[in-house]
Amino acid sequence: MKTSLFYNARIFPSVHSHPFHWLIAQNGRVTVLGREKDEIPRLPIEARFDLQGRVVIPAFGDAHVHSLWAAKAFMEIDLSGAQSLAEALNILKESKTRYQPGQWVVGRGFNKNRWKDGVPARVLLDRIFPQNPVYLESQDCHSAWVNSLAFTNVGVKENTPDPPGGRFLREPEGAFSGLVLDRAMERFKNALPAPDEQQLLQALDRFVGQLLTNGITSIHTMEGAQAFSLWEKYFLRFGRKMRVVFYFPQEEMDELIKSGLYSGYGDPWLRIGGIKFFSDGSLGSQTAAMRQPYENQPDNMGLLLFNEDELLERVKRAESHRLATAIHAIGDRAVQLVLKVLQQTAALRKQHGLVSRIEHAQLVPPDLLPLFRQYGLAASMQPIHIADDVEIADRYWGERSRFAYPFRSLREINVPLAFGSDAPVAPADPLKGIFSAVFRKSRFQLSKPTWTVEEALDVRQAVQAFTEGVAQAADSSAFQGSLLTGKWADFIVLSDDIFNMPAERMLSVKVEKTILDGSIVHAV
Ligand SMILES: [Zn+2]
Missing domain, CATH: 3.10.310.70 (Diaminopimelate Epimerase; Chain A, domain 1)
Structure with a gap:
């Protein structure tokens, strides 16, 4: 049994708890947390790490990446x-x-x-x-x-x-x-030649290295069987260095059902999350489905990729086979359609204990907000995109963009917010995402106006969305997202006390150490 002591630290098991002073990890789990006055139990401790008074928080998750695509980008x-x-x-x-x-x-x-x-x-x-x-x-x-x-x-x-x-x-x-x-x-x-498997594995390792450097130990990836088998080979060859939850493309749903696979199936490293669907396009190409036309494009309301019946049939099929759904919806008409579909399968999810989610949810007018809560959904959102989207959203959505990225509105009604990056579309860098969620600035520039200040989060709330929120969205809160006793010993040591410093300095904070399964996997 491997036992490690991490001491002389300020350990926040979750963002709202009082800090602890030391932590013992045994066999990859947090087993004891203590304060300064508490006596460290007499255990055969194999490794001791003095964390020099630094702040420790649960490791970050990223609720939306494309791992194979990100790996290829490294090539x-x-x-x-x-x-x-x-x-x-x-x-x-x-x-x-x-x-x-x-x-x-x-x-x-x-x-x-x-x-x-x-x-x-x-x-x-x-x-x-x-x-x-x-x-x-x-x-x-x-x-x-x-x-x-x-x-x-x-x-x-x-x-x-x-x-x-x-x-x-x-x-x-x-x-x-x-x-x-x-x-x-x-x-x-x-x-262009297709890369061979060895090259892909090397590239995947570079992506994993980047994730660990940025404090991420857990990802939800939106990819299919090819990527899944690549990860299996990766673990054999490079060791287990990342926890990966898979959301398979809708085209592969029948294969999963045939194999008897369901949400939660797997092990702590590689797990089935569910099925990913697309309901509309994107803001950048003005194909996100809108209730009203795009500004200055009176004929363009974007594109819905399904009508209600078509999407309902597929979502029903997934959820009745114990597969949660993650549905891409960016425009308000798409969000509305997806909510309408998920309303009709709410009982199924309850029956099977599934957490389904809407990916991106970029434009959510007030009438739709409460439905997230009502149907028990998580909102998987990418605050880092604000840096690129402010100008485009204002240009194409006009007034409506005040309902874009409604972090605080969703949070206030207790909808789990699961933050991510959509890497490689944007870098998988949670500290940048936290900065974006807190400041809502174009291009990360503090001199720019805050975009809908009412929807800004504070640092604790943003960190929560990159930790507990990510776990909630994949129904894995029992193991991760916080450092309560019994959970996986995945945590990070930060260069600064992010809860007690001017948040303007967030972009200069470094992840000094990343601990995964009780072992240090990244250190500067
Ligand atoms: Zn994506």
Whole structure:
């Protein structure tokens, strides 16, 4: 039996408790918590850790990630931070050593509209990568920047006509500029080699490393069987370094039912969460389903992906087979539809003890708020997206955006808030998410106005949504989310006392140690 003592700390088993001074973890569980005056029990303690007076809180969870996609993002060059062409070229030069001659170089995230010092050109890539085909996708995924070898590789020549719905942009004299648009990208995409399993496992390990560094020991991932089996292999090869709950895509529901799998099935490391459905699109592409048209787009009310009967039939099938549902709904019409469906299955969930949830719930007008509570749902939300969404929401939703990200309204009526990041869409970085939930600023800039101050949380509430809330949304509060005796010994040591400092400094706080299952898995 492995027994460790963590002492000289200020340990908050949950955000509202008085701090303890020391903690004993045995076999991966919290077994004793004590205050300064309490005597430490005489146990054969194998390891003692002096935490130097630091604040300790339960480890963070992330209620919404895409782990395989996030891992793959580590295999590509990330150009999203490039503010100029020169910066982009520098990033490319620095990554050059990672590639063997002939290997495809893949990257994404560049935004040429931000660049004032030049445009993406084929010849610039040729200079850096004369021996590699290069494919770099733009941030909005509607164009790609490629080099000469890429054209050769996919067999597109100067006399090749543009495909329907796409263009190979050309110089005035006919040579390719290096930008290809929309359907013209397909030739290149199809030529990219699928990564082999070893590469994927390595990449997944990099993602896990990032999560542990950011204090996350538990994720809910929205992915299917392929990712599930990759995680099994990952645990065999790299050890158990993350707790993973799976929400399978609706297309795989029948497979799960056939296998007799249900929510909660699994072990402390890999568990079935339920089935993920989509009910609408997104705000960024103005496809989220709205009750009223988008501002200045009188004909556009977004897209519902199901009507009520279709969605009800599927949700019923899932929940009657003891599979909880996690339903993506961003616009108010989608949220309304999903609530209407989940109302009709409330009895099923009660019967099977299921916690179902709405993913994103970005626009929830006041008339819909109480229904979350009434039907026993959790709200899985991503405060970090506020940093990118303020301007877009104000532009496309206008006045309505005051009902966007209604954290406090939901909290006040005791709806479990489960925070996450949607990584790799946004970084899985809870401290940034907490900052966003507390300040609600565009681009994390304190000088910007607070976006609907009435919906801001305080630090404790935001931490709770990244700990207890995440556990509640996957019905795992019995094991995690707090550090009460008997729960998993997953906790983090912070560089600062986040409960007693100006919250403005949140972005400079570091996770100094991450403890998973009673063992230190990250330390600075
Ligand atoms: Zn997502």
